[in-house]
Amino acid sequence: MARNKHDIEALITGVTSGDRGSLARCLRFVDDDPAFGRAVASRLHEHLRGARVLGITGNPGSGKSTVVDRVIENLRAAKKKVAVLAVDPSSPFSGGAILGDRVRMSRHFEDDGVYIRSLATRGALGGLSRSTFDSVRVLDAAGFDYVIVETVGVGQDEVDVVRLADTTVVLMIPGMGDDIQAIKAGLLEVADVFLINKSDREGAADLERGLRTMLSLVPHADNIWEPPIVRSIATKNEGIDELMKKIDRHATFLESEVGRQRLLSRQGEMFERLLDAALIDAGRAGLGNALEQARNSVRDGEDPYAAVTALVEAS
Amino acid sequence: MARNKHDIEALITGVTSGDRGSLARCLRFVDDDPAFGRAVASRLHEHLRGARVLGITGNPGSGKSTVVDRVIENLRAAKKKVAVLAVDPSSPFSGGAILGDRVRMSRHFEDDGVYIRSLATRGALGGLSRSTFDSVRVLDAAGFDYVIVETVGVGQDEVDVVRLADTTVVLMIPGMGDDIQAIKAGLLEVADVFLINKSDREGAADLERGLRTMLSLVPHADNIWEPPIVRSIATKNEGIDELMKKIDRHATFLESEVGRQRLLSRQGEMFERLLDAALIDAGRAGLGNALEQARNSVRDGEDPYAAVTALVEAS
Numbered sequence: 045m046a047r048n049k050h051d052i053e054a055l056i057t058g059v060t061s062g063d064r065g066s067l068a069r070c071l072r073f074v075d076d077d078p079a080f081g082r083a084v085a086s087r088l089h090e091h092l093r094g095a096r097v098l099g100i101t102g103n104p105g106s107g108k109s110t111v112v113d114r115v116i117e118n119l120r121a122a123k124k125k126v127a128v129l130a131v132d133p134s135s136p137f138s139g140g141a142i143l144g145d146r147v148r149m150s151r152h153f154e155d156d157g158v159y160i161r162s163l164a165t166r167g168a169l170g171g172l173s174r175s176t177f178d179s180v181r182v183l184d185a186a187g188f189d190y191v192i193v194e195t196v197g198v199g200q201d202e203v204d205v206v207r208l209a210d211t212t213v214v215l216m217i218p219g220m221g222d223d224i225q226a227i228k229a230g231l232l233e234v235a236d237v238f239l240i241n242k243s244d245r246e247g248a249a250d251l252e253r254g255l256r257t258m259l260s261l262v263p264h265a266d267n268i269w270e271p272p273i274v275r276s277i278a279t280k281n282e283g284i285d286e287l288m289k290k291i292d293r294h295a296t297f298l299e300s301e302v303g304r305q306r307l308l309s310r311q312g313e314m315f316e317r318l319l320d321a322a323l324i325d326a327g328r329a330g331l332g333n334a335l336e337q338a339r340n341s342v343r344d345g346e347d348p349y350a351a352v353t354a355l356v357e358a359s
Numbered sequence: 360m361a362r363n364k365h366d367i368e369a370l371i372t373g374v375t376s377g378d379r380g381s382l383a384r385c386l387r388f389v390d391d392d393p394a395f396g397r398a399v400a401s402r403l404h405e406h407l408r409g410a411r412v413l414g415i416t417g418n419p420g421s422g423k424s425t426v427v428d429r430v431i432e433n434l435r436a437a438k439k440k441v442a443v444l445a446v447d448p449s450s451p452f453s454g455g456a457i458l459g460d461r462v463r464m465s466r467h468f469e470d471d472g473v474y475i476r477s478l479a480t481r482g483a484l485g486g487l488s489r490s491t492f493d494s495v496r497v498l499d500a501a502g503f504d505y506v507i508v509e510t511v512g513v514g515q516d517e518v519d520v521v522r523l524a525d526t527t528v529v530l531m532i533p534g535m536g537d538d539i540q541a542i543k544a545g546l547l548e549v550a551d552v553f554l555i556n557k558s559d560r561e562g563a564a565d566l567e568r569g570l571r572t573m574l575s576l577v578p579h580a581d582n583i584w585e586p587p588i589v590r591s592i593a594t595k596n597e598g599i600d601e602l603m604k605k606i607d608r609h610a611t612f613l614e615s616e617v618g619r620q621r622l623l624s625r626q627g628e629m630f631e632r633l634l635d636a637a638l639i640d641a642g643r644a645g646l647g648n649a650l651e652q653a654r655n656s657v658r659d660g661e662d663p664y665a666a667v668t669a670l671v672e673a674s
Binding site: 082085086089103181308311312314315318319320322323326327328335338339342343345347348349350351352353355356 | 660
């Protein structure tokens with residue numbers, strides 16, 4: 045894989061002119077090579093077209109893929125070009141991300157206005173956030189109007205990813221037991237829209253009431269966005285129109301002064317995450333051979349703490 | 360909070376002599392201050408007593424807290440001292456970790472041989488792994504025989520935490536729908552024991568069959584540990600004895616040559632995570648005022664990628 049300056053320019057020309065081969069290659073490089081990812085993503089700044097980034101997150105079993113599928117349909121009906129980054133736990137079988145029930149979305153594969161890619165979550169600390177941010181920029185420059193980032197569950201890394209979306213939809217389903225308290229709290233500040241999916245199940249009203257109570261406990265000024273709660277049955281396409289309306293309303297909110305401040309603060313968080321990733325890369329590169337030597341001594345039984353202390357203090 | 364060399368020694372003396380006040384203070388410092396955490400954890404090397412670290416992970420609603428509660432009971436009956444680190448999504452209300460249904464465990468609060476602490480997952484990249492590793496060492500040096508690390512869900516950071524336990528128990532429950540494929544794959548290589556909890560629910564046999572199929576697809580040598588699958592109904596205390604037996608059997612396995620290799624490879628992974636955290640701390644410290652200036656320019660609308668590139672290249 046050639047990665048020199050000339051290649052970056054050729055790749056960027058390909059991506060921004062809508063060539064699918066260049067796009068796929070570029071996203072693969074971004075995944076594989078953090079330094080390349082950062083170089084390309086920085087270089088794309090002038091080519092960004094302002095794609096809207098939707099985060100869609102929820103536990104396994106909440107019907108995420110079906111919801112994403114419906115949202116794609118809806119956006120396609122409005123002639124919007126849509127890319128999906130599906131963030132999956134890495135699979136020990138494929139060595140990469142698994143497609144799982146995303147085969148359901150396979151009909152979209154024939155549609156030129158839809159691009160679906162799974163990202164592995166394996167690898168370095170914060171690798172997920174970094175490659176997701178980089179990939180979103182690539183897709184934005186490639187001319188997609190919407191980039192949907194779909195993530196599983198409540199992990200910190202996953203929350204970091206969706207909290208940097210323009211609009212984040214948090215899926216919940218009724219009747220999941222008391223542990224749900226924990227999720228609600230963790231996602232409360234991330235959610236721009238709550239979607240109670242499978243809302244024909246028992247407990248939907250309780251869940252909505254519980255959510256409203258928790259939201260009412262968060263002090264907020266009148267002009268701050270209050271996350272709406274939408275009920276849906278995605279398999280029957282019920283509630284999706286309402287969801288799209290709330291997403292659009294949130295886009296309008298983001299154009300307000302408070303909304304702009306919020307976007308800037310998310311840019312600030314992105315800066316911190318990118319900085320961490322860059323510091324890890326630069327730090328590791330700076331260690332040279334000493335890194336491999338330290339690895340070997342840990343393999344021989346040295347205390348990892350002692351090895352790290354020695355390594356970082358010496359550098 | 361005084362954090363000089365003298366204080367570290369006093370704190371370590373307190374912790375290793377079993378003083379609860381020192382322990383609580385030490386764990387709080389570790390949470391708040393990465394550099395202090397690393398210093399204390401390194402310093403504790405000679406005081407480690409070889410506590411067994413159990414990771415217990417599962418989705419919200421899988422009955423984790425009840426299982427942990429039962430495991431504590433079981434270990435207490437065998438006169439083992441037990442510490443629990445409950446890793447929760449941070450709550451916007453408390454600013455820290457939330458207790459949730461851990462009130463159920465409150466009867467253990469009266470027991471001197473049990474120590475329960477919630478860790479917030481908020482903060483820096485990899486902060487969760489770091490403070491969990493550090494805290495486990497502190498609890499080990501404090502004389503607990505078992506340290507249980509309880510985490511929610513399937514996030515990368517959470518998986519990193521439990522994969523560094525000596526023995527990891529992955530909870531699943533029947534009838535969670537097709538997305539479960541994704542979890543199973545992601546956790547397959549982390550699980551040392553699978554626990555199908557709420558096994559009186561419909562679908563337990565299907566889930567067990569599915570798990571066995573997936574496990575059979577993973578190529579492994581004869582002498583490598585094959586994760587057993589245990590069924591339980593934790594609320595009725597059914598299956599917990601069996602779980603404890605499998606946990607003990609895994610401990611025996613870890614004493615074999617293959618087991619020792621596995622522990623060393625986990626130490627190697629811990630080394631990589633600790634190194635990343637140390638590089639972030641050192642890198643950020645090295646940036647000095649330039650960091651705050653870069654933050655300000657991002658707040659004024661500069662592209663975060665450009666800001667990071669400028670910052671890291673200049674340093």
